Amino acid sequence: MLLSTISYAVLGPLMKQVNKKIQPFTLMAIMLFFLFMFSFILSVVFEKSYKFKFSGNLNHIFILALVGAINALGFWLMIESYKYMSIWQQSLFSLLTPIFSGIFAYLILGETLSVSIIFSLILMGLGLAISLR
Numbered sequence: 001m002l003l004s005t006i007s008y009a010v011l012g013p014l015m016k017q018v019n020k021k022i023q024p025f026t027l028m029a030i031m032l033f034f035l036f037m038f039s040f041i042l043s044v045v046f047e048k049s050y051k052f053k054f055s056g057n058l059n060h061i062f063i064l065a066l067v068g069a070i071n072a073l074g075f076w077l078m079i080e081s082y083k084y085m086s087i088w089q090q091s092l093f094s095l096l097t098p099i100f101s102g103i104f105a106y107l108i109l110g111e112t113l114s115v116s117i118i119f120s121l122i123l124m125g126l127g128l129a130i131s132l133r
Contacts (some may be wrong), residue, residue, distance in 0.1 A: 012090060016087060019079055096125070098124060
């Protein structure tokens with residue numbers, strides 16, 4: 001998980017550097033083309049995805065299409081925000097992810113939210129609000 005976090009942490013500065021010369025949707029298209037290529041090759045090599053059947057997975061494919069649309073919107077908004085704030089400020093907003101993830105996991109998956117988790121999420125939100133002032 002630490003390597004994943006470090007990997008995502010380096011994306012912001014790299015994209016902000018590229019965004020000085022390349023517009024947001026073009027940046028996303030190029031980046032996602034390479035993500036597609038790497039994912040496709042690794043999928044075929046490690047997961048034998050060439051055996052994937054669309055007919056039994058239409059509901060999952062719809063969900064993944066929705067995830068792609070939400071991801072595109074989120075990435076675009078993040079790239080646009082490079083014009084208005086520094087990377088460290090943006091990373092502070094990412095601290096809201098556990099709060100929203102907990103709420104969405106409850107609503108979508110039915111995962112439980114205990115009183116201690118709700119209290120912790122509120123404290124995280126307050127901490128973020130204090131740090132941005």
